[in-house]
């Protein structure tokens with residue numbers, strides 16, 4: 016069983032447009048509303064593929080109630096924690112060539128009492144968990160070491176913790192030896208100060224995170240695929256997407272696929288890439304179901320550090 020924690024969930028509105036012109040009136044071709052936030056999406060992807068999970072979700076205001084009703088409609092197993100501030104809304108502008116522009120609100124502050132209640136919910140759900148996934152940005156006022164505290168709490172209890180966040184919260188968590196971190200290219204670069212233009216740069220940055228405490232690093236590299244550093248092995252993989260619709264949630268689908276496949280080695284990386292590339296082909300942040308996921312187009316090999324990355328760093 017996999018417990019996910021999303022301290023800063025969102026209502027995700029994805030608006031499909033022809034092209035983005037600042038200052039213009041842009042007529043949208045389509046719009047999608049999805050429940051969002053990184054841990055929420057991991058749970059949605061797991062549910063869509065019949066893997067048991069429990070999502071811990073603070074919610075507030077009209078937006079929060081809408082979020083909970085969307086998650087209920089999907090049949091998500093969750094522990095919801097009512098909080099005073101309204102849940103945020105995040106907007107993505109998606110262009111036909113796959114370019115996305117994301118506007119993520121900061122979210123509203125959680126009080127110390129609310130945070131304690133959320134932490135208790137995670138502890139109670141985690142009694143039967145193999146993994147706890149702590150994912151996404153922190154709302155204002157939440158201590159930057161909150162994920163680090165979870166790592167300390169659960170590594171003592173023999174429960175694996177996966178972290179997908181950025182900035183100081185990522186650095187603090189890495190120091191508490193999480194089983195897994197899933198940075199994207201920007202997060203890797205920010206965490207290490209390295210500019211990442213080749214696979215070798217990404218590997219060097221991931222090695223730094225491992226030296227600081229992360230056991231396994233699954234680094235996603237956008238259209239360039241992903242690299243996995245685990246034990247003494249380094250795997251690289253990618254998969255083509257015939258028609259990109261929206262990359263929102265692709266990283267979350269990747270993490271879900273990796274965990275669903277047992278979180279080890281080449282086979283788990285293939286699964287992670289199959290789920291991520293399937294998500295890119297779906298509108299909004301829709302999570303892929305078994306019928307969307309194709310594994311035979313994913314190529315995973317031993318990593319060649321000299322490989323140049325195509326997409327911008």
Ligand SMILES: Nc1ncnc2c1ncn2[C@@H]1O[C@H](COP(=O)(O)OP(=O)(O)O)[C@@H](O)[C@H]1O
Pocket residue numbers: 113198199200234235236237238239240241253254255256259262263264265266267269288291292295
């Ligand atoms: N434009 C794209 N084309 C093909 N695959 C993509 C594209 N963008 C993302 N992906 C897939 O989704 C995964 C996660 O995307 P990425 O942007 O790195 O993470 P995040 O969504 O966490 O920022 C990538 O490793 C890749 O497999």
Ligand SMILES: O=P(O)(O)OC[C@H]1O[C@](O)(COP(=O)(O)O)[C@@H](O)[C@@H]1O
Pocket residue numbers: 023025027050051052053054056105119150151152153262263264265266267268300
């Ligand atoms: O917590 P953050 O970093 O603001 O990110 C939240 C956003 O990320 C998402 O979880 C998508 O994440 P990815 O595209 O990184 O997989 C959205 O659902 C949500 O709006």
